[in-house]
Amino acid sequence: MACVDWPAQTPERETGVEDNAIRDAAGAGAAPGVKITARDVDVHYGATHALKQVSVDIEDRMVTAFIGPSGCGKSTFLRCLNRMNDTIASCRVTGLIAMDGENIYDRRVDPVQLRARVGMVFQKPNPFPKSIYDNVAYGPRIHGLAVSRAELDGIVEQALRRAALWDEVKDRLGEPGTGLSGGQQQRLCIARAVATEPEVLLMDEPCSALDPIATAQVEELIDELRRSYSVVIVTHSMQQAARVSQKTAFFHLGHLVEFGDTAHIFTNPEDPRTESYITGRIG
Ligand SMILES: Nc1ncnc2c1ncn2[C@@H]1O[C@H](COP(=O)(O)OP(=O)(O)OP(=O)(O)O)[C@@H](O)[C@H]1O
Numbered sequence: 001m002a003c004v005d006w007p008a009q010t011p012e013r014e015t016g017v018e019d020n021a022i023r024d025a026a027g028a029g030a031a032p033g034v035k036i037t038a039r040d041v042d043v044h045y046g047a048t049h050a051l052k053q054v055s056v057d058i059e060d061r062m063v064t065a066f067i068g069p070s071g072c073g074k075s076t077f078l079r080c081l082n083r084m085n086d087t088i089a090s091c092r093v094t095g096l097i098a099m100d101g102e103n104i105y106d107r108r109v110d111p112v113q114l115r116a117r118v119g120m121v122f123q124k125p126n127p128f129p130k131s132i133y134d135n136v137a138y139g140p141r142i143h144g145l146a147v148s149r150a151e152l153d154g155i156v157e158q159a160l161r162r163a164a165l166w167d168e169v170k171d172r173l174g175e176p177g178t179g180l181s182g183g184q185q186q187r188l189c190i191a192r193a194v195a196t197e198p199e200v201l202l203m204d205e206p207c208s209a210l211d212p213i214a215t216a217q218v219e220e221l222i223d224e225l226r227r228s229y230s231v232v233i234v235t236h237s238m239q240q241a242a243r244v245s246q247k248t249a250f251f252h253l254g255h256l257v258e259f260g261d262t263a264h265i266f267t268n269p270e271d272p273r274t275e276s277y278i279t280g281r282i283g
């Protein structure tokens, strides 16, 4: 695992608590090419200990796949990366997560701004009860990314094209997003997420509601996005992880068991639990 040099850590630190020493340490330790650094991340939901001492470097301009059996903590960890877990009352996150060397749980970080930089696509499509156009224009509007209607139109069209949805919706942009099919709704959510040009895109089983054609289109998009962004995808499909990712993280019972180059993880895993999972013996 490619690790940054990490200074000695205080055992009592807690995310969400401002701590200059930790933030400065993160700045000093950020390695080139690393977009997000996680160190000793623990997550509890009430008494449930969902993630245990997870440390990983998410690289820039690469696709990282999170794989592992149901309930192992993939979605939980993904949600840590843009503070979506803040919205779950019982959820407590400790440890350090830094983006470009800045602690994202610092009190001065606005979670709404953070989520524009770290976009997310959920397993279940969740379009807003608005038109197709307004779903995609929502982020650019609140973040002031367009100065004119023409510019906003251009952003909306480009985002819908990237999500492979433009041709299907260009003549009905004013209709409700919720009126689309499940697979179209998911591509709309992808368009909404890419419309703000996030630096990191988190995708939680984004293709589970898609047919093989739309899946292939989304995989192409992921490949295109990694030229500019860091992409993290949770998937239950080994084939998909092998096709789209350069790095793979295998989770099991709340532990990050193994992390490395996708080709290496799939052909020569170091840990017997990884091997059992990818060969279909656990899961
Ligand atoms: N909102 C929540 N409240 C309480 N417990 C939760 C919550 N979300 C997840 N958990 C628990 O945390 C653990 C990890 O769940 P998580 O959803 O991260 O797993 P996952 O690897 O994404 O699984 P799947 O592949 O089924 O989506 C599980 O034990 C789950 O029951």
Ligand SMILES: [Mg+2]
Pocket: 074, 075, 076, 204, 234
């Ligand atoms: Mg999940």
